[in-house]
Amino acid sequence: MKTIMVCLKRVVDYNVRIRVKPDGSGVVTDGVKMSINPFDEIALEEALRIKERGEAEDVVVVSIGPADIQQQLRTGLAMGADRAVLIECNEDISSLTAAKVLLKCAEKEAPDLIVLGKQAIDDDCNQTGQMLATLWGRPQATFASKLELSGNVAKVTREVDAGLEVIEVDLPAVITTDLRLNEPRYVKLPDIMKAKKKQLESVAIADFGVELSSKVTAGNWETPASRAKGIMVNDVDALLSVLKEKDLV
Amino acid sequence: MSHVLIIAEHDGSQLNSATAKTINCAAGIDNTELHVLVLGSGCDAIAQQAAEIAGVAKVLVADRNENAVPLAAVLAPQIAEIAAAYDYVFGPSTTFGKDLMPAVAALLDVEQVSDIMEVTGPRSFKRPVYAGNAILNAEVAEGTKVVATVRTASYKAVPTGNSAHIEAISSTAALPSHTRYVELQSEAAERPDLQTAKLVISGGRGVGSKENFDIVYKLADKLGAGVGASRAAVDAGYVSNDMQVGQTGKIIAPDLYMAFGISGAIQHLTGIKDAGTIVAINNDPEAAIFEIADIGLVGDLFEIIPELEQKL
Numbered sequence: 001m002k003t004i005m006v007c008l009k010r011v012v013d014y015n016v017r018i019r020v021k022p023d024g025s026g027v028v029t030d031g032v033k034m035s036i037n038p039f040d041e042i043a044l045e046e047a048l049r050i051k052e053r054g055e056a057e058d059v060v061v062v063s064i065g066p067a068d069i070q071q072q073l074r075t076g077l078a079m080g081a082d083r084a085v086l087i088e089c090n091e092d093i094s095s096l097t098a099a100k101v102l103l104k105c106a107e108k109e110a111p112d113l114i115v116l117g118k119q120a121i122d123d124d125c126n127q128t129g130q131m132l133a134t135l136w137g138r139p140q141a142t143f144a145s146k147l148e149l150s151g152n153v154a155k156v157t158r159e160v161d162a163g164l165e166v167i168e169v170d171l172p173a174v175i176t177t178d179l180r181l182n183e184p185r186y187v188k189l190p191d192i193m194k195a196k197k198k199q200l201e202s203v204a205i206a207d208f209g210v211e212l213s214s215k216v217t218a219g220n221w222e223t224p225a226s227r228a229k230g231i232m233v234n235d236v237d238a239l240l241s242v243l244k245e246k247d248l249v
Numbered sequence: 250m251s252h253v254l255i256i257a258e259h260d261g262s263q264l265n266s267a268t269a270k271t272i273n274c275a276a277g278i279d280n281t282e283l284h285v286l287v288l289g290s291g292c293d294a295i296a297q298q299a300a301e302i303a304g305v306a307k308v309l310v311a312d313r314n315e316n317a318v319p320l321a322a323v324l325a326p327q328i329a330e331i332a333a334a335y336d337y338v339f340g341p342s343t344t345f346g347k348d349l350m351p352a353v354a355a356l357l358d359v360e361q362v363s364d365i366m367e368v369t370g371p372r373s374f375k376r377p378v379y380a381g382n383a384i385l386n387a388e389v390a391e392g393t394k395v396v397a398t399v400r401t402a403s404y405k406a407v408p409t410g411n412s413a414h415i416e417a418i419s420s421t422a423a424l425p426s427h428t429r430y431v432e433l434q435s436e437a438a439e440r441p442d443l444q445t446a447k448l449v450i451s452g453g454r455g456v457g458s459k460e461n462f463d464i465v466y467k468l469a470d471k472l473g474a475g476v477g478a479s480r481a482a483v484d485a486g487y488v489s490n491d492m493q494v495g496q497t498g499k500i501i502a503p504d505l506y507m508a509f510g511i512s513g514a515i516q517h518l519t520g521i522k523d524a525g526t527i528v529a530i531n532n533d534p535e536a537a538i539f540e541i542a543d544i545g546l547v548g549d550l551f552e553i554i555p556e557l558e559q560k561l
Contacts, residue, residue, distance in 0.1 A: 017515075118497075124363065160433075215359065235546070248504060
């Protein structure tokens with residue numbers, strides 16, 4: 001195949017403890033470490049491995065967000081992507097809008113495969129890949145833990161509630177990645193230097209002509225109710241007596 | 250009066266309890282009529298089970314060969330066509346619903362509300378974000394169809410005792426052939442299902458190996474409990490992926506959850522926040538799991554599990 005398109009979202013790093021702003025208008029993101037969504041990093045790693053096996057020629061990373069996302073795209077280039085497309089957007093957009101914009105991008109790039117994370121760890125929506133595949137009129141294989149390519153067909157093992165489901169999809173297709181698909185590589189310093197010379201194209205989101213406003217809006221944000229403080233017991237007998245008191249065993 | 254279409258989840262022979270939990274959520278919207286859509290092949294028995302759920306006004310059955318397996322690409326165009334007459338389209342936030350519902354939403358050209366945990370108004374819903382560390386009130390504009398998935402751990406299954414009208418429905422939607430089902434690889438399900446079990450025993454990295462998990466299974470079997478695991482235990486190959494509990498695994502709400510050798514990463518805690526009682530056993534007194542446990546015991550799980558098993 002020729003091109004693999006990988007979609008990267010910039011999110012609050014997964015190690016950051018999230019705090020809701022006192023006025024309920026969102027979560028605190030000022031001065032907080034930002035990273036590539038971990039699932040998207042897995043998506044990029046998979047694309048790079050396909051390319052390194054000689055089964056693809058070109059890996060393009062695409063991201064939507066403020067100019068700052070250049071950092072995450074540069075990280076993607078340092079990991080090994082060939083080029084990057086930065087779709088500049090300074091407002092929050094929904095998964096549907098993101099899918100519509102990515103579709104325009106896909107129409108231009110004509111990839112054989114689009115790979116992205118099954119969900120972003122900020123909004124936890126788990127929608128964009130499915131919406132993109134549907135709008136594109138191409139197959140989706142979500143929650144992938146194994147991807148095998150053979151000619152024009154991808155055989156994908158999916159992590160589902162009942163176990164592992166295997167499906168076959170014709171290419172081009174959209175794959176969303178689960179945690180166990182691979183372990184992303186670490187970026188080495190020389191690669192960071194090399195990445196600076198790679199092509200990073202910036203486009204304004206307005207150029208895509210997609211309506212950005214949303215019919216589902218965010219109202220108030222809250223901190224979840226915390227559980228009451230628990231007790232510590234010293235031995236199994238004490239544990240069992242508490243459980244029996246609560247009629248749990 | 251608004252109309253809600255609820256997409257039934259089933260395995261070909263049995264209706265999944267996620268359906269009755271989704272119905273419970275939908276029943277929280279005032280002044281609605283609830284219809285359940287069963288897509289399957291030879292699925293009369295499932296339609297019957299759906300018709301027995303309290304609060305269901307009608308069951309629609311789309312019975313055709315192509316619906317024998319749950320492929321989103323095949324089911325979504327049929328649902329989108331049928332959904333034209335509805336104000337709300339709800340599915341469970343299981344891997345089935347997560348795969349399917351965004352495809353339905355895209356065909357209907359509407360945004361989706363994922364993981365409803367509380368209905369706060371006819372068009373407003375609470376949902377967890379950031380692995381449950383923040384709760385967002387999502388509001389859907391008037392005149393827009395509400396397509397949503399329901400966080401099933403937030404709802405009890407509504408009881409049975411109904412006999413709703415069952416009606417066949419057919420769709421003229423063109424179905425693609427670009428996606429083909431191959432197989433489901435499933436561990437023998439001899440233990441209670443994690444998402445419905447009243448008791449769940451879970452093991453983490455502290456269990457140490459696939460073989461060591463045997464003591465976890467033994468205790469679970471003595472209690473009739475389901476068995477779960479942390480991501481670390483799944484990644485290490487101790488157990489299969491379908492046992493993972495947490496942000497990206499299963500979100501569960503048993504009456505009693507016992508965690509052995511699980512440190513308590515926030516991604517895991519997200520999956521158990523709705524448990525009635527959380528018991529944590531870990532040899533590290535500083536383990537994060539103790540922060541949310543109702544009962545904590547510091548000690549060696551290889552001594553504690555056999556002792557528990559013997560004294561129960």
